Amino acid sequence: MVTYRPGFLPWRVVLRGLAICIVPVHVWAMIAVFRAIPSWILSMSLVEMIAVMAYPLDFALLESGIVLFCLIAIAAVLPASLYRNQFVSQTSLIVFIFTAWAVLMQFYGQVWDLWTPRRFLMGLVPVVLLIGVASAVNAGSKIVQKGLDALAERFLVLALVYIALDLFLLVFIISRNIL
Amino acid sequence: MSSQIEVKRRDFLKLVGTLPLLKLAGSTLMENVEQGSNAPNVLVLVFDALSARNVSLYGYPRVTTPNFERLAAISTIFHRHYAAGSFTSPGTASILTGTYPWSHRAFHLYGTAMEGFEERNIFHIFNGSPYTRMTFTHNDLASMLLYQFGQDVELHKKTKELCLFNEYLLSEGVFEKDHNAVFPGERTITRGQRGQDLQLPSSLFLSALHRIWRSKGKGDILAEYRDRFPRGLPSTNAGPFVYLLEDAIDWVQQAILTQEGPFFAYFHFLPPHEPYNTRREFINIFRDGWAPVQKPQHHFSEGHTDESLNVKRREYDEYVAYVDAEFGRLVDFMDAHGMLQNTYLILTSDHGEMFERGILEHITPTLYEPITRVPLLIHSPGQTTRREVQANTSCVDLLPTICYFIGKKAPEWSEGQVLPPFSESGIDPDRSVFTLDAKSNPKKAPLRKGTISMVKGNSKLIYYFGHDGYDNQFELYDLENDPEELENLYNTNGSLAKDLREELLSKLQEVNRPYLSN
Numbered sequence: 001m002v003t004y005r006p007g008f009l010p011w012r013v014v015l016r017g018l019a020i021c022i023v024p025v026h027v028w029a030m031i032a033v034f035r036a037i038p039s040w041i042l043s044m045s046l047v048e049m050i051a052v053m054a055y056p057l058d059f060a061l062l063e064s065g066i067v068l069f070c071l072i073a074i075a076a077v078l079p080a081s082l083y084r085n086q087f088v089s090q091t092s093l094i095v096f097i098f099t100a101w102a103v104l105m106q107f108y109g110q111v112w113d114l115w116t117p118r119r120f121l122m123g124l125v126p127v128v129l130l131i132g133v134a135s136a137v138n139a140g141s142k143i144v145q146k147g148l149d150a151l152a153e154r155f156l157v158l159a160l161v162y163i164a165l166d167l168f169l170l171v172f173i174i175s176r177n178i179l
Numbered sequence: 180m181s182s183q184i185e186v187k188r189r190d191f192l193k194l195v196g197t198l199p200l201l202k203l204a205g206s207t208l209m210e211n212v213e214q215g216s217n218a219p220n221v222l223v224l225v226f227d228a229l230s231a232r233n234v235s236l237y238g239y240p241r242v243t244t245p246n247f248e249r250l251a252a253i254s255t256i257f258h259r260h261y262a263a264g265s266f267t268s269p270g271t272a273s274i275l276t277g278t279y280p281w282s283h284r285a286f287h288l289y290g291t292a293m294e295g296f297e298e299r300n301i302f303h304i305f306n307g308s309p310y311t312r313m314t315f316t317h318n319d320l321a322s323m324l325l326y327q328f329g330q331d332v333e334l335h336k337k338t339k340e341l342c343l344f345n346e347y348l349l350s351e352g353v354f355e356k357d358h359n360a361v362f363p364g365e366r367t368i369t370r371g372q373r374g375q376d377l378q379l380p381s382s383l384f385l386s387a388l389h390r391i392w393r394s395k396g397k398g399d400i401l402a403e404y405r406d407r408f409p410r411g412l413p414s415t416n417a418g419p420f421v422y423l424l425e426d427a428i429d430w431v432q433q434a435i436l437t438q439e440g441p442f443f444a445y446f447h448f449l450p451p452h453e454p455y456n457t458r459r460e461f462i463n464i465f466r467d468g469w470a471p472v473q474k475p476q477h478h479f480s481e482g483h484t485d486e487s488l489n490v491k492r493r494e495y496d497e498y499v500a501y502v503d504a505e506f507g508r509l510v511d512f513m514d515a516h517g518m519l520q521n522t523y524l525i526l527t528s529d530h531g532e533m534f535e536r537g538i539l540e541h542i543t544p545t546l547y548e549p550i551t552r553v554p555l556l557i558h559s560p561g562q563t564t565r566r567e568v569q570a571n572t573s574c575v576d577l578l579p580t581i582c583y584f585i586g587k588k589a590p591e592w593s594e595g596q597v598l599p600p601f602s603e604s605g606i607d608p609d610r611s612v613f614t615l616d617a618k619s620n621p622k623k624a625p626l627r628k629g630t631i632s633m634v635k636g637n638s639k640l641i642y643y644f645g646h647d648g649y650d651n652q653f654e655l656y657d658l659e660n661d662p663e664e665l666e667n668l669y670n671t672n673g674s675l676a677k678d679l680r681e682e683l684l685s686k687l688q689e690v691n692r693p694y695l696s697n
Binding site: 059173 | 288290291349354356357359360363365367368371377379380381382383384385386387390391394395618619620621622
């Protein structure tokens with residue numbers, strides 16, 4: 001088991017955590033953007049389409065950063081044995097479960113009438129419970145931890161591609177807003 | 180074929196008698212404009228989705244527009260005025276550019292005009308004049324065009340500044356300079372692409388929080404205003420903006436009053452566009468049992484029953500009455516401050532609205548009169564009598580006419596004409612006016628799928644092409660004897676149908692030519 005000094009997360013661990021956040025957020029953003037492209041093709045030039053696309057994709061990078069920041073904050077608050085000592089695998093579990101929940105919400109949130117603050121919070125209760133159970137399993141199983149660590153390692157490559165794309169689009173956005 | 184111009188005889192004689200004076204006035208006007216002194220203001224008010232068919236000024240049996248009628252007593256009323264598109268983007272772009280949608284190509288939802296129109300639009304023609312140009316709109320589609328042409332506008336009031344609730348945080352904020360990219364981008368982030376059955380926002384987690392925030396924010400505001408607006412507040416179609424028309428009218432009053440020099444203003448208000456959330460005092464004022472002529476379901480019927488359409492029509496009429504009341508408030512204000520003496524006040528719409536043949540609203544391939552015919556009233560500075568124009572006119576005529584008002588020559592690229600009675604030569608009686616629906620075509624390609632209506636004299640030819648199961652279909656109506664467009668004469672009036680068909684197809688060929696490859 002990989003352990004870390006209290007109050008400190010090595011940058012390699014943070015980077016893997018970021019990769020875990022970046023990949024699902026970007027995959028979803030890509031799906032949404034590609035669903036919109038057929039209607040954009042009719043009315044926009046290639047440059048205009050790239051400009052429009054740049055905002056959701058760069059927002060996905062921001063969103064990934066926010067999610068990671070929240071998770072690091074939680075890790076800083078909780079006892080090291082609960083979260084920080086298995087940061088990558090725990091982060092993976094939390095992000096995957098929340099991703100599944102968020103995807104379900106996008107499809108069925110309206111149907112289940114969950115878009116009010118109270119019902120939304122109530123809907124989060126089973127998700128938090130599930131995370132608790134999954135975390136307990138993760139804490140007691142080196143196989144699960146190793147598997148999730150290995151997955152994060154592979155996500156890192158994909159995440160770097162997304163980051164490169166996002167940075168290119170960020171330059172594009174900045175140039176359009178300055179020039 | 181009878182002449183299209185039916186200006187009243189007495190008015191015509193008056194007009195002829197004043198021609199030399201008009202000419203003199205024209206040259207004086209030009210001098211005034213150049214010097215900036217006494218140049219007339221030009222105020223264009225567009226109420227979105229306002230069909231002439233539901234306006235009592237034009238004979239609608241429900242008294243929806245008493246204030247329009249009040250202003251009409253001292254204005255020129257155009258009885259056969261046509262929008263160039265069936266929804267905001269093409270209709271508004273045609274008003275702003277004086278060209279048909281096949282030229283400006285803003286015929287998609289959130290479409291913008293072709294490159295080059297930044298210098299071919301109604302704002303640009305004021306360059307070099309002492310006019311202050313002002314714009315405002317509630318409509319996010321019109322907003323795309325106002326941002327595209329914004330380089331020539333001195334005062335662009337942001338939509339969010341006159342909203343009770345605005346869910347867009349980026350497009351009129353830090354990224355405003357890139358508005359036309361960030362706006363659809365932001366929409367993709369928070370809501371997903373409009374027009375799809377299932378809209379999936381690209382933001383996986385934060386869009387959920389955004390959704391709760393906007394749901395709560397709007398809910399609180401709706402609760403606050405429930406007494407005044409029991410059906411809900413005026414809002415954009417999918418609800419990103421919630422606003423009061425009253426606030427916009429109040430702002431317009433102050434904006435035009437505080438201008439020191441002459442101004443040109445284009446204000447595009449969303450009401451009476453759906454949702455038809457009228458103010459309390461107008462609710463149920465048209466529960467009168469009246470029902471319109473029943474019409475058969477069309478091929479493009481959306482399946483609405485006559486009963487449900489009549490309910491929607493009544494709600495729409497009640498919303499039009501609210502619009503009329505606010506318009507009346509603005510006119511009273513202008514009158515009280517003497518502004519009707521030095522302002523061209525133009526009232527019109529970008530397209531109409533439909534409640535028949537199984538079709539609701541205006542996103543439809545059909546181009547019947549409720550969608551294509553819109554009001555046009557022009558009050559000239561100091562005008563004290565009513566004038567009527569029966570000629571077929573188009574929204575593309577507004578730009579050349581405004582040029583005339585400010586003493587400028589109409590640009591050659593405009594496809595419109597100076598409106599009668601302002602034009603000394605009158606309007607070409609043989610001209611045809613067009614409305615186009617072409618949203619399924621690529622922007623820079625020949626038009627292969629769509630609908631075109633062509634009105635010439637009393638005849639109206641509608642051509643449907645490229646539609647699945649409804650390709651190469653024509654409908655011909657005699658608007659004089661059949662204003663409800665019930666009897667398709669295409670197969671019974673052979674020679675007229677042939678002449679009109681050839682003209683329309685020739686026009687289509689002409690406008691497609693620049694996009695055909697060798």
